[in-house]
Amino acid sequence: MVTRIMNWFDDRLPLTATIERHLTKYPAPINMNIWYLAGVLLVVVLVIQLASGIWLLMNYEATAEGAFASIQYIMRDVEYGYIIRYMHTTGASAFFALIYLHMFRGMMYGSYQKPRELLWVLGWLTYVLLCALGFTGYVLPWGQMSFWAAQVILSLVGSIPVFGEELLTWIRGDYLISGITLNRLFAFHVVLLPLALIAVVFVHILALHEVGSNNPDGVDVKKFKDEDGVPLDTKPFFPYDVMHDLYAIGVFLIFFVTIMFFYPDGGGYVIEYVNYEAADNLKTPEHIVPSWYYTPFYAMLRAVTFPLFGLSAKFLGFVVMAAGIAIFVALPWLDRSPVKSIKYKGIYSKFFLALFVVSFFVLGYLGSVTSTPGRTLAAQIFTVTYFAYFFLMPFYSKYEKCKPVPDRVSLS
Amino acid sequence: MKKFTLALAIFLSSFFFSLGLSAAAGAPCGNYLSSDGSTKGECEEAYINPKDKASLQRGAQIYMNYCLGCHSLKYARYKRVSEDLEIPLDMFQANLIFGDQKMGDLIQIGMDSKEAKQWFGNTPPDLTLEAGLRGADWIYTYLTSFYIDDSRPLGVNNKVYENVGMPHVLIDMQGIQRSVCKQIPLIASNGGLKQDPLSGELLTGEKCGFLEVDNNSGELNPEEFAQAMLDLTNFLAYMTDPMKVERESIGTYTLLYLFVFTMLSYLLYREFKKDLH
Ligand code: HEM
Numbered sequence: 222m223v224t225r226i227m228n229w230f231d232d233r234l235p236l237t238a239t240i241e242r243h244l245t246k247y248p249a250p251i252n253m254n255i256w257y258l259a260g261v262l263l264v265v266v267l268v269i270q271l272a273s274g275i276w277l278l279m280n281y282e283a284t285a286e287g288a289f290a291s292i293q294y295i296m297r298d299v300e301y302g303y304i305i306r307y308m309h310t311t312g313a314s315a316f317f318a319l320i321y322l323h324m325f326r327g328m329m330y331g332s333y334q335k336p337r338e339l340l341w342v343l344g345w346l347t348y349v350l351l352c353a354l355g356f357t358g359y360v361l362p363w364g365q366m367s368f369w370a371a372q373v374i375l376s377l378v379g380s381i382p383v384f385g386e387e388l389l390t391w392i393r394g395d396y397l398i399s400g401i402t403l404n405r406l407f408a409f410h411v412v413l414l415p416l417a418l419i420a421v422v423f424v425h426i427l428a429l430h431e432v433g434s435n436n437p438d439g440v441d442v443k444k445f446k447d448e449d450g451v452p453l454d455t456k457p458f459f460p461y462d463v464m465h466d467l468y469a470i471g472v473f474l475i476f477f478v479t480i481m482f483f484y485p486d487g488g489g490y491v492i493e494y495v496n497y498e499a500a501d502n503l504k505t506p507e508h509i510v511p512s513w514y515y516t517p518f519y520a521m522l523r524a525v526t527f528p529l530f531g532l533s534a535k536f537l538g539f540v541v542m543a544a545g546i547a548i549f550v551a552l553p554w555l556d557r558s559p560v561k562s563i564k565y566k567g568i569y570s571k572f573f574l575a576l577f578v579v580s581f582f583v584l585g586y587l588g589s590v591t592s593t594p595g596r597t598l599a600a601q602i603f604t605v606t607y608f609a610y611f612f613l614m615p616f617y618s619k620y621e622k623c624k625p626v627p628d629r630v631s632l633s
Numbered sequence: 634m635k636k637f638t639l640a641l642a643i644f645l646s647s648f649f650f651s652l653g654l655s656a657a658a659g660a661p662c663g664n665y666l667s668s669d670g671s672t673k674g675e676c677e678e679a680y681i682n683p684k685d686k687a688s689l690q691r692g693a694q695i696y697m698n699y700c701l702g703c704h705s706l707k708y709a710r711y712k713r714v715s716e717d718l719e720i721p722l723d724m725f726q727a728n729l730i731f732g733d734q735k736m737g738d739l740i741q742i743g744m745d746s747k748e749a750k751q752w753f754g755n756t757p758p759d760l761t762l763e764a765g766l767r768g769a770d771w772i773y774t775y776l777t778s779f780y781i782d783d784s785r786p787l788g789v790n791n792k793v794y795e796n797v798g799m800p801h802v803l804i805d806m807q808g809i810q811r812s813v814c815k816q817i818p819l820i821a822s823n824g825g826l827k828q829d830p831l832s833g834e835l836l837t838g839e840k841c842g843f844l845e846v847d848n849n850s851g852e853l854n855p856e857e858f859a860q861a862m863l864d865l866t867n868f869l870a871y872m873t874d875p876m877k878v879e880r881e882s883i884g885t886y887t888l889l890y891l892f893v894f895t896m897l898s899y900l901l902y903r904e905f906k907k908d909l910h
Binding site: 251290293294296297298303460461464465467468472474475478479481482483485486491494496497515571587 | 749762768887899
């Protein structure tokens, strides 16, 4: 019976073939480690965000007058509305935590190198979309921090020379941040950006299944195949990885649920305390800080304190900040190392990767506190070291001495 | 690689730990001096319990009598409060609802915000989410820190919120509180108490800014007043997060379920893994 139904479909749709290719028979390297879980968990969080988002949408009101109160309506009067909302806020932070781990995995194991350049670019695109989703979503509750973060970020557009001011007014749809601005950010957050994200994630995974997964050794598992043409150092995705992933999803959800139900504010990082106050365009909060996942880039923005070539410091800061996000896309072409994995790369690659991690975290800290002259200097130094990882890569990755790469994967 | 992963994990956790510390730092409570004079600007800790219904009921009572005149709770509804705090509807209706509001209504007030601004210099804010904005410790310390200050238009000031526009509405309850100076033991550079090197007597110095209530000037004694303010703080914390108790109990069941699910999936995974090698 089942076979007959499947046959009926297979004559009209490549159903079995698709399932086999992408799920049951997808060959996954046997030496994948914990870093390889972030991708699966990102898909889980994507589903969580879509589901909770739809439910929030049923009661949210996208007007300057009603937005803040409608969130409280969801929290108080909607049956289990608070669970839906906390799911969505916790999900946003989890999304960024995972995407950073996921990207770092790629940087460690050289997963962006040939033939995975396009896979990497698509991944980077999801990151840019996620940044936009995070920003637009953050404005929706229309609290004090929503309003002022929108004010600060959108005002960057106004710093663009010549036509900046007019562009800003066009984007805001008003001379100030207003309900009109809220409405368009809302449209982006609930329609355009999620649609784009889903599409890009889909293609990201298609691309992955075309070129196959990399692994911690960075060796090509397709070199050695058995009689059936299945790479030797792989295992089928089902049941081995599915079981493994299920277990990992369980562990992840334990963390997720703990935050969601017991520490929904996340100590002020998941939901910022200032956002408990409704937006007030006459009252600037003492410190305007972005969500934790943007703080490294916010620190870069503030690190540029001097005008140059007739361009304002603000505009230059904006450029540096955007470059900090954009630069990841260039990695496949910056890395000239003959080996992929950091395991076999030379000492310079190891040093610069470590420097990048330290810079990222220090900038993250600096972006979350008020600036003092000393902190600004620190932010300038670490902005330079952050970019050094990227801009010096063509040199250090080419001229350093690498370790010999084994033919087959090692199981350590 | 294992070592590297481990190092990174340690690095990450210490980073988030330090982030947490830095978020807690600063002087959230203005000029408030702790009763032993050792810290300034740190809030007093409010030991409140969202499960203590009696405390919440007392807090609601104080709020409705002393605060609702100026501060709305406009995101909450009477009916919900009465159900959650188990205040019988009719009693609630008789004692706590003023004017012509209905049980299902949001707890709003009739004060005109422009006029209020003229009277007090600032509009009294809505307090539904105050405990989220400031934290329970801040509210508790604020409520216990009003003191007599003749230089202010209303004759009172507040240690936590310098030059506050709010009158000391609980002055009959608390009595006359003043900011006073005291002789306190000096702390030596080694952290111990400073002594006179010859006589061995403890050295003292004058420190100002302590809060002291005139004896028997209020309806409540200091302990009773502190408890009343805890009740009020508890009520405001409930206002911000009315689901806390329910949420944590659902959370516990969800976690239990996830533990079982994770255990089972681990065992299953281990079974499958056996025939890989
Ligand atoms: C919504 C966001 C994303 C989702 C849902 C997602 C999903 C996935 C999944 C399921 C995998 C396979 C499992 C794994 O290897 O971990 C994967 C692999 C990969 N992803 Fe992503 N990803 C996202 C964002 C990104 C970003 C931002 C980048 C990099 C800029 C990226 C780069 C890669 C690379 C290079 C691989 C192959 C890694 C390897 O085989 O070593 N992805 N992604």
